[in-house]
Every structure is written in structure tokens, then in C-alpha cells.
Amino acid sequence: xxxxxxxxxxxxxxxxxxxxxxxxxxxxxxxxxxxxxxxxxxxxxxxxxxxxxxxxxxxxxxxxxxxxxxxxxxxxxxxxxxxxxxxxxxxxxxxxxxxxxxxxxxxxxxxxx
Amino acid sequence: xxxxxxxxxxxxxxxxxxxxxxxxxxxxxxxxxxxxxxxxxxxxxxxxxxxxxxxxxxxxxxxxxxxxxxxxxxxxxxxxxxxxxxxxxxxxxxxxxxxxxxxxxxxxxxxx
Numbered sequence: 001x002x003x004x005x006x007x008x009x010x011x012x013x014x015x016x017x018x019x020x021x022x023x024x025x026x027x028x029x030x031x032x033x034x035x036x037x038x039x040x041x042x043x044x045x046x047x048x049x050x051x052x053x054x055x056x057x058x059x060x061x062x063x064x065x066x067x068x069x070x071x072x073x074x075x076x077x078x079x080x081x082x083x084x085x086x087x088x089x090x091x092x093x094x095x096x097x098x099x100x101x102x103x104x105x106x107x108x109x110x111x112x113x
Numbered sequence: 114x115x116x117x118x119x120x121x122x123x124x125x126x127x128x129x130x131x132x133x134x135x136x137x138x139x140x141x142x143x144x145x146x147x148x149x150x151x152x153x154x155x156x157x158x159x160x161x162x163x164x165x166x167x168x169x170x171x172x173x174x175x176x177x178x179x180x181x182x183x184x185x186x187x188x189x190x191x192x193x194x195x196x197x198x199x200x201x202x203x204x205x206x207x208x209x210x211x212x213x214x215x216x217x218x219x220x221x222x223x224x225x
Contacts, residue, residue, distance in 0.1 A: 004156070042202075042215055042216075042217045042218065043157075043202065043204075043215040044215070045212055045213050045215075048211070055211075056211050056212055058212060090156050090157070092156070099144070099145060099162065099164070101159045101162060102159060103159070104156030104157050104158070105156050106154075106155055106156050107155075107156055
């Protein structure tokens with residue numbers, strides 16, 4: 001089975017712009033979660049989607065949003081980018097229950113100038 | 114407030130030696146505790162998932178323990194290899210909302 005894929009792998013944006021990141025889960029997985037990883041804060045949970053519905057949400061401002069499509073692929077959008085949004089954005093997929101193993105993608109490295 | 118604290122922050126050992134990483138958690142209600150290995154520039158890889166009723170779980174040379182009374186977990190690495198050099202992250206999702214709380218990780222360097 002192919003692993004979790006994320007596109008693009010690297011991205012450079014300027015303050016005020018918006019960005020959309022994409023995640024394709026492992027075939028058959030219905031849950032996709034998004035995380036932000038920075039040197040200062042470590043890994044932080046953004047949100048989780050299951051069957052096209054947001055099931056859980058972390059403590060991030062409304063500038064961070066996401067969605068999931070019927071084929072389980074997911075996108076994450078960040079609007080009005082700030083310098084502090086520079087981070088590695090990881091997505092992870094799992095079959096669906098909260099006790100399942102999560103499989104992470106390689107991440108998208110976002111740099112905001 | 115849910116918290117996960119890991120120690121040590123960093124560790125350097127010689128190849129072939131054993132080591133133990135620590136994780137203390139205050140997550141309520143408890144659901145499970147997970148250990149991940151993250152190589153530089155890559156996404157985390159799951160090592161173990163332990164529920165409340167499990168005391169020990171092994172994955173090859175990695176053995177995780179869980180003490181639900183003291184809210185402590187440890188990850189023991191046996192006969193370390195150069196490829197074990199990575200960051201090891203402890204995660205405890207809240208049983209109520211499943212919002213995961215992450216530790217800051219232990220950076221392990223294995224020298225030849």
C-alpha cells in the first residue's frame with residue numbers, strides 16, 4: 001500500500017497570503033488529522049476529519065481551516081499568513097477509530113517571509 | 114490542563130548500549146499512550162500504543178512500559194543502533210475529545 005502523501009513538500013509565502021496544503025491518506029483510511037510542528041512549540045494538533053466531517057479541533061485560530069473530500073483526501077488552508085505560521089505541517093491517516101495507529105506523511109515545510 | 118513531559122531532553126549513547134526514555138503525563142480522562150520515532154526531516158512513525166490495562170508492550174528492540182497509578186511511561190531501547198538516532202515523542206490523547214497532547218520529545222544520538 002502506498003503511504004500518506006502530502007503536497008507540496010516545500011512552500012514559501014509572504015505575510016498576508018493564503019495557502020492550501022493537500023494530504024492523500026492511505027487507501028481505505030477514513031480519518032485524516034493535521035498537525036503543526038515548530039521548534040518552539042513542538043507538535044500541536046490542528047484538527048481531524050472523518051468521513052468528510054470535522055470530528056475534533058485543536059486550539060488554533062479560525063485562520064486555519066480544513067476539509068475532507070468523499071475519497072478521504074484532505075486539504076488544509078491557512079489564510080492571512082503570519083510569520084509564526086512557518087512550520088512543518090504534518091497529516092496523518094488512520095482507519096477511523098481513535099485507538100488506531102496513525103500513519104504520518106512526510107510533511108509540508110511552509111516558510112512565511 | 115493536560116500535560117505530557119519527557120526526559121531527558123537529549124541523550125547521547127554509544128552504539129550497542131541500552132537506554133531508557135521517560136514520559137510523565139497528566140491527561141484526563143486517559144485513553145492511551147503512544148510513542149513515536151521521528152527521524153530528521155520525516156514524519157513520526159508509531160512505535161507502540163498502550164491502553165490503561167497494558168503494562169508492557171514491545172516492538173522489536175523497543176519496549177514501552179506504562180504505570181497508570183503514577184502516570185508514567187518509559188521507552189527502553191535495547192542494543193542501540195546508529196539508525197536509532199532520532200527524536201522520540203510521547204503522546205497522550207484525551208479520552209473525552211481525543212485531542213492529543215504531545216511531549217516535546219527526547220533527541221537521541223547514537224555514536225559509533
